[in-house]
Amino acid sequence: MAIRKIIPNPFDKDSKLSDLAKKGELLKESLSFTVLVKNIIFLIILGVVLVAYFKISTTIVAILIGTEIVVTLIAGYIKIKEVKAIYSIETQDDAKSYRKLLITNEYWEFIKSIFKVIANGISIALIFVFFSSEISNFVVQNTPSNLPIKTEWLKYIILVFAVFRVLEFVMKLIGYKWIKNLKESGNFAQVNQEYVLIEKKLELIKFILGISIILLISFLTGSPFWIPSMFVSFMLLMVILSTVELKRIKNIQFENKGTDISHHKIKNFQNEQIVGAVFGIMKTTTDFKDMSKPTGSSVLGSGKTYFPENSLLLTNYRLLMIQIPVSGGNKIVGKIDYVSQNFFFNREEIRQKGEQMLKKNSISQFLQLATNDALYRDIKIVTLKQTKIIIEKISGNKLEYVFMDRGYIEPLKKLLRFYLKEKFIEK
Numbered sequence: 246m247a248i249r250k251i252i253p254n255p256f257d258k259d260s261k262l263s264d265l266a267k268k269g270e271l272l273k274e275s276l277s278f279t280v281l282v283k284n285i286i287f288l289i290i291l292g293v294v295l296v297a298y299f300k301i302s303t304t305i306v307a308i309l310i311g312t313e314i315v316v317t318l319i320a321g322y323i324k325i326k327e328v329k330a331i332y333s334i335e336t337q338d339d340a341k342s343y344r345k346l347l348i349t350n351e352y353w354e355f356i357k358s359i360f361k362v363i364a365n366g367i368s369i370a371l372i373f374v375f376f377s378s379e380i381s382n383f384v385v386q387n388t389p390s391n392l393p394i395k396t397e398w399l400k401y402i403i404l405v406f407a408v409f410r411v412l413e414f415v416m417k418l419i420g421y422k423w424i425k426n427l428k429e430s431g432n433f434a435q436v437n438q439e440y441v442l443i444e445k446k447l448e449l450i451k452f453i454l455g456i457s458i459i460l461l462i463s464f465l466t467g468s469p470f471w472i473p474s475m476f477v478s479f480m481l482l483m484v485i486l487s488t489v490e491l492k493r494i495k496n497i498q499f500e501n502k503g504t505d506i507s508h509h510k511i512k513n514f515q516n517e518q519i520v521g522a523v524f525g526i527m528k529t530t531t532d533f534k535d536m537s538k539p540t541g542s543s544v545l546g547s548g549k550t551y552f553p554e555n556s557l558l559l560t561n562y563r564l565l566m567i568q569i570p571v572s573g574g575n576k577i578v579g580k581i582d583y584v585s586q587n588f589f590f591n592r593e594e595i596r597q598k599g600e601q602m603l604k605k606n607s608i609s610q611f612l613q614l615a616t617n618d619a620l621y622r623d624i625k626i627v628t629l630k631q632t633k634i635i636i637e638k639i640s641g642n643k644l645e646y647v648f649m650d651r652g653y654i655e656p657l658k659k660l661l662r663f664y665l666k667e668k669f670i671e672k
Contacts, residue, residue: 255589258525258596258650262433262572263342265590267334270350274328281321288314312368319360327353339572339594340433347440351417351424358417365410405458412454420447434499434573434583441579442494445546449487456480486545493547499574511615514562517608521559521660523653524569524599525592527585528552531635531643541577541584548577550584554616555595557634557646559660560608564624564636566617566646569599592649619644621664629658630672 253268254260292310295301330349336342423443430436456476463473528540541550553575554566568575571594573583587595602610619636628635632651636644661669 253590256649258652259593260590261336261339261593262586262591263336263339263346265586266343267331267336267346270331270346271328274324274331277324278321281317281324284317285314288317308368308371312364316361316364319364320357323353323357323360340431340436341429343433344427344429344436347424347427347436351421355417355421358414362410362414365407369407405462408458412451416447416451419450423447432499432572434576434578437573437581438494438497438499438578441546441581442491445487445491445494445579449484449491452483452487453480490545490547493545494578497547497576497578499572499576509617511565511612511618513609513612514560517560517562519558519560519603519606519608519611521656522599522603523557523648523650523657524555524596525588525650526555526557526566526646526648527588528554529633529645529647531645541575541582543577546579550575550577550582552616553584554646555584555587556599557648558611559657559664561664563618563620564627565611565615566644567611567614568616569595569602569614571595571598588649617644621668624665624668626668626670627661627665628670628672629654629661 252272253265288310292306295306295310296303327350330353331346334342334346334349420443423446424440427436427439427443456479459476460473463476540552542548553568555571556567556569558565558567571587571591573581573587576583619638623638623640625637625639627637631654632649633645633647634657636646638644658671662671
């Protein structure tokens with residue numbers, strides 16, 4: 246498997262979001278093989294220490310450590326199958342490919358959890374049936390007399406471990422069922438929105454179960470009342486916040502027409518014609534003052550970017566910054582900022598949709614997507630530094646944009662030189 250096929254490349258003008266997700270999974274799974282090797286080495290060392298130093302029964306250690314090693318080896322084999330399955334997924338259809346990728350990944354994670362819970366269940370059952378008294382004697386003999394540790398606590402610990410493993414399996418099962426039933430959509434962002442909702446729900450369930458186990462342990466060990474009360478209060482707070490977050494994410498609407506952000510009124514000029522375009526731009530900061538201005542905001546999983554323009558149009562009157570409607574638009578969903586995500590890894594969609602619109606030669610359609618502009622008569626100077634364009638207006642306002650695809654440089658130079666004359670500087 247070639248490295249370039251698993252490393253996301255922001256300089257690839259044909260990149261897609263589903264391709265990014267695929268490469269991300271391949272990279273993650275490939276790197277995890279080193280973790281598996283480290284885990285096996287650690288388990289072997291741990292087994293030797295438990296037998297040689299702590300004098301724990303070789304049989305008990307062999308059951309516990311051996312089971313974990315077997316599970317780790319099985320997980321490695323399953324990872325190989327998973328990597329092959331993910332690698333075989335084509336990414337031509339962005340949204341459908343992403344959905345298939347999510348389902349495939351979750352399926353193999355579920356398979357791994359099946360082997361893990363079976364193996365751990367067998368090892369714990371063997372220990373409880375055949376070595377319960379031996380473990381109790383070991384705890385009694387090796388616990389200082391001044392420590393109030395009861396032998397029953399060890400059983401509770403093993404029981405909690407078993408419960409955690411079972412819950413982990415149940416959560417994987419629920420996650421797989423939910424993700425398997427993801428709605429089919431032609432919109433990548435909508436598929437991802439559904440996936441984020443599932444992930445957030447699973448996180449909430451895991452959190453509640455985790456706190457519940459802590460409360461159970463507190464009850465069994467006779468902890469003071471204020472300890473479980475504190476955990477209950479914390480749990481209620483997090484449940485409320487998570488519920489609000491889920492609602493906010495669910496209510497996100499992805500606009501396919503027009504833009505909901507405009508930095509000033511965009512005028513309409515007669516006889517205006519589009520003479521050039523750069524598809525795939527992103528606004529950057531021009532100075533320290535500009536850095537202090539917020540570029541976007543997100544609260545509890547939902548937000549938006551204030552500068553969503555992703556393309557630059559050149560007309561016979563001005564430079565026009567527009568937001569071509571692509572996956573996610575200017576929204577921030579969970580941890581994903583779609584403006585930057587699309588700029589680095591989804592320029593193919595920006596370019597394709599932009600070129601389709603250009604064929605219609607409708608300036609009015611582009612004006613509906615405009616977020617900002619700079620009339621040639623209002624421009625003091627425009628500086629082009631390779632793939633960075635800096636627009637300074639007579640009013641003192643500055644705009645700075647970058648683009649990744651170097652094929653736009655020469656056509657952009659010619660057009661700027663023609664329309665701006667001495668007001669254009671190339672560096």
